[in-house]
Amino acid sequence: MKILIIEDDPGIASVVSRAVESAGYESRVEPRGDSGLEEALKGGYDLIILDVMLPGLNGVEIASRLRAKGTTIPVLMLTARTEVENRIEGLDAGADDYLPKPFDVQELLARVRAQLRREHVHRARVIRVGGLEIDSVKHTVHRDGAEISLSKREFDLLEALASNEGRVLTREVIQGSVWKDSDGFSNTVDVYVGLLRKKIDGQFEKKLIHTIRNVGYSLEDKDRS
Amino acid sequence: MKPMSTRVKILLGNAAGIFLVLIAFGAASRVVVKKVGIDGLDKQLEGASRPFLNPPPGMGGMIGPRFGGPGPNQPGSNQPDPNGQGPNGEGPDLSGQRAAMPGDSGGNPDLLDQPQPGPDRRPPPATDGVANLGGPQQDLDIKDLPVDEAAIQQAKNNGTAFVTQELNGQKLRVIYVSAPAGRQVRAGRAAVPMQPVNDAIQLVDLTFLLLLVPALLISLGISSLLTKWTLLPAAKMAGEAQKIDANRLEKRLPVIGTDEFGALAQTFNGMLEKVEAGYQAQADALAAQKRFTGDAAHELKSPLTVISGNVQLGLESAGDEKTRECLTEIQRESAAMSAIVQDLLLLSRLESDQPLNLIDIPAVELFESASAGISAEFKFRVMLVTDPKDLTVRGDQNALTRLLRNLLENAVEAISDQGDIIVRAVKENGSCVLTVHDSGRGIPPDALSHLGERFFRADEARTRSGKGTGLGLAICRQIVKRHEGTMRFASAVGKGTLVTVTLPE
Numbered sequence: 001m002k003i004l005i006i007e008d009d010p011g012i013a014s015v016v017s018r019a020v021e022s023a024g025y026e027s028r029v030e031p032r033g034d035s036g037l038e039e040a041l042k043g044g045y046d047l048i049i050l051d052v053m054l055p056g057l058n059g060v061e062i063a064s065r066l067r068a069k070g071t072t073i074p075v076l077m078l079t080a081r082t083e084v085e086n087r088i089e090g091l092d093a094g095a096d097d098y099l100p101k102p103f104d105v106q107e108l109l110a111r112v113r114a115q116l117r118r119e120h121v122h123r124a125r126v127i128r129v130g131g132l133e134i135d136s137v138k139h140t141v142h143r144d145g146a147e148i149s150l151s152k153r154e155f156d157l158l159e160a161l162a163s164n165e166g167r168v169l170t171r172e173v174i175q176g177s178v179w180k181d182s183d184g185f186s187n188t189v190d191v192y193v194g195l196l197r198k199k200i201d202g203q204f205e206k207k208l209i210h211t212i213r214n215v216g217y218s219l220e221d222k223d224r225s
Numbered sequence: 226m227k228p229m230s231t232r233v234k235i236l237l238g239n240a241a242g243i244f245l246v247l248i249a250f251g252a253a254s255r256v257v258v259k260k261v262g263i264d265g266l267d268k269q270l271e272g273a274s275r276p277f278l279n280p281p282p283g284m285g286g287m288i289g290p291r292f293g294g295p296g297p298n299q300p301g302s303n304q305p306d307p308n309g310q311g312p313n314g315e316g317p318d319l320s321g322q323r324a325a326m327p328g329d330s331g332g333n334p335d336l337l338d339q340p341q342p343g344p345d346r347r348p349p350p351a352t353d354g355v356a357n358l359g360g361p362q363q364d365l366d367i368k369d370l371p372v373d374e375a376a377i378q379q380a381k382n383n384g385t386a387f388v389t390q391e392l393n394g395q396k397l398r399v400i401y402v403s404a405p406a407g408r409q410v411r412a413g414r415a416a417v418p419m420q421p422v423n424d425a426i427q428l429v430d431l432t433f434l435l436l437l438v439p440a441l442l443i444s445l446g447i448s449s450l451l452t453k454w455t456l457l458p459a460a461k462m463a464g465e466a467q468k469i470d471a472n473r474l475e476k477r478l479p480v481i482g483t484d485e486f487g488a489l490a491q492t493f494n495g496m497l498e499k500v501e502a503g504y505q506a507q508a509d510a511l512a513a514q515k516r517f518t519g520d521a522a523h524e525l526k527s528p529l530t531v532i533s534g535n536v537q538l539g540l541e542s543a544g545d546e547k548t549r550e551c552l553t554e555i556q557r558e559s560a561a562m563s564a565i566v567q568d569l570l571l572l573s574r575l576e577s578d579q580p581l582n583l584i585d586i587p588a589v590e591l592f593e594s595a596s597a598g599i600s601a602e603f604k605f606r607v608m609l610v611t612d613p614k615d616l617t618v619r620g621d622q623n624a625l626t627r628l629l630r631n632l633l634e635n636a637v638e639a640i641s642d643q644g645d646i647i648v649r650a651v652k653e654n655g656s657c658v659l660t661v662h663d664s665g666r667g668i669p670p671d672a673l674s675h676l677g678e679r680f681f682r683a684d685e686a687r688t689r690s691g692k693g694t695g696l697g698l699a700i701c702r703q704i705v706k707r708h709e710g711t712m713r714f715a716s717a718v719g720k721g722t723l724v725t726v727t728l729p730e
Contacts, residue, residue, distance in 0.1 A: 011531035012527055014531075101530050102566065105530075105534035149584035152622060192587065
């Protein structure tokens with residue numbers, strides 16, 4: 001497997017390329033944005049590690065141009081800028097992952113592996129159900145145009161219900177997929193559904209979140225008795 | 226004793242001035258009234274004495290040696306002999322000659338006492354040789370009034386003299402006139418009671434007294450208005466000056482006119498210029514320092530990544546034990562540096578005016594994310610108590626999660642082996658109150674005031690062994706500040722620590 005590294009800092013370029021090579025991949029370093037894009041367009045690479053702040057052409061620009069040309073090579077962005085807007089900007093432009101500096105080289109390798117392994121089944125970015133609009137990348141929720149602020153977990157719960165639109169999810173399933181790595185409290189799911197309801201359905205006549213007694217919850221755009 | 230304020234000084238001064246003027250005016254009125262009154266009496270007396278001084282013509286033998294009264298030989302006559310005889314009237318024997326007097330039968334028994342035509346030629350009564358003339362008040366009898374010698378003397382010199390005498394408790398105004406040449410009596414006098422004038426003066430005095438209090442009030446009133454008007458510019462300046470604070474240092478006082486107040490305002494404005502400049506310089510320096518910290522931290526990111534990456538690679542292919550040990554040490558220190566850099570950057574971001582993303586976060590979620598990974602490591606309990614169960618905290622999710630995590634990490638640090646950490650979240654008076662209580666070693670009292678300072682550690686000896694970067698509480702403090710809340714610490718050495726964070730909704 002060949003990996004292209006577009007990075008101008010020689011120290012980082014060197015350590016990343018050595019790390020990648022010690023993991024068994026081939027690598028090539030391009031220190032400038034313009035030459036990097038050229039090299040990427042030549043083809044033959046399985047993954048591109050891309051820095052954002054580059055001389056010549058910045059990383060975001062490179063990513064969008066690559067996508068514009070139709071390439072589907074996984075792109076992993078590195079950058080010193082950590083603000084959320086920058087992350088979104090990068091992911092919007094077409095990067096598949098975003099790793100802020102300083103990063104752990106091992107983590108980088110793990111993400112590289114994940115990207116190379118990935119089947120390119122992209123989850124739909126925006127889920128729409130009955131006036132509700134859920135953007136998985138930006139992590140925003142709108143209903144009938146008005147923005148609704150959700151906490152991270154509330155968002156995860158809504159996303160789980162919405163991507164299983166029409167299906168009833170039991171408490172166990174919800175706990176397993178949303179509360180992945182923590183034990184959580186026993187009736188936390190109920191508490192969260194309650195909170196979510198207040199925020200999503202509270203102001204609106206049409207209720208989207210439904211309780212199915214003794215079974216679980218679902219999100220659907222029609223009345224269920 | 227508290228010194229009198231300027232306002233009071235001016236007020237009292239003005240009031241005293243006005244009051245004194247009113248009093249002087251009153252006193253002057255009294256004097257004038259008295260003078261006019263007495264002058265009036267004196268004129269009346271002059272009128273009464275005129276017949277004495279210039280008797281009408283046709284009195285004939287009346288104007289002669291024997292003016293008035295029956296002859297000195299007449300019994301009952303107590304008239305002194307104008308020729309210088311004593312009261313017994315021994316003198317030249319003039320019995321044979323006698324002027325005809327009205328009403329005087331002249332000793333002729335044949336002639337009846339019949340009223341004779343002509344003016345009343347009876348001589349006026351006299352006291353000690355001074356004729357008592359009839360005054361304006363007919364029934365006033367002054368024969369018992371002693372003669373004022375000084376007045377007689379003065380009358381002889383100047384013609385008339387006025388004195389005030391008292392008779393039977395009644396004050397009288399008396400005129401003394403000296404008798405024209407050749408008269409039998411030396412002088413004449415007339416009197417009039419001073420009562421009317423005294424009544425008038427009393428009336429003035431009474432009015433005066435009655436008006437005293439109103440006058441005082443009026444003068445205080447006028448003075449108060451005057452003072453207010455005078456000090457108005459000062460009051461205005463004070464009002465404007467109050468509006469100036471650290472956020473509005475560019476404000477200046479209005480300069481009204483070119484008088485003392487105007488000059489004062491200008492001087493004050495000059496001072497404000499200097500303060501504003503100094504303040505600005507300080508703010509600029511602080512901002513520059515913050516920028517530098519952020520920039521420096523930013524610059525350290527890449528070198529740290531390189532070090533860490535190379536160390537890891539080195540460890541992979543390191544052969545001997547010693548090299549491995551060295552590299553492991555380097556890795557640990559490099560990680561510590563990275564943590565500090567991360568925290569500095571976070572602090573820098575929190576100190577900038579970047580807006581927070583405020584949402585209602587379930588307390589349960591905050592707790593779960595903040596305590597992830599903690600309780601697994603240690604043997605103690607970490608619990609959340611919240612009422613109601615679905616209580617939400619309003620704030621930035623990332624920031625508040627970080628806040629709680631830092632507090633929990635500190636709590637874990639404080640407990641050596643056994644202990645509890647209890648997190649409580651409740652709503653109180655429209656704010657959310659979050660408390661973290663640990664039963665650990667506590668914080669000594671002299672360290673309490675330094676909590677939240679960068680790199681401050683309560684127990685210096687633990688600097689190197691602890692996990693923290695030294696910036697944990699500084700970050701907490703900044704997060705609380707950005708949310709416009711408060712954070713308080715209560716601690717007892719050996720007992721535990723309670724941190725209370727209050728966040729307004």
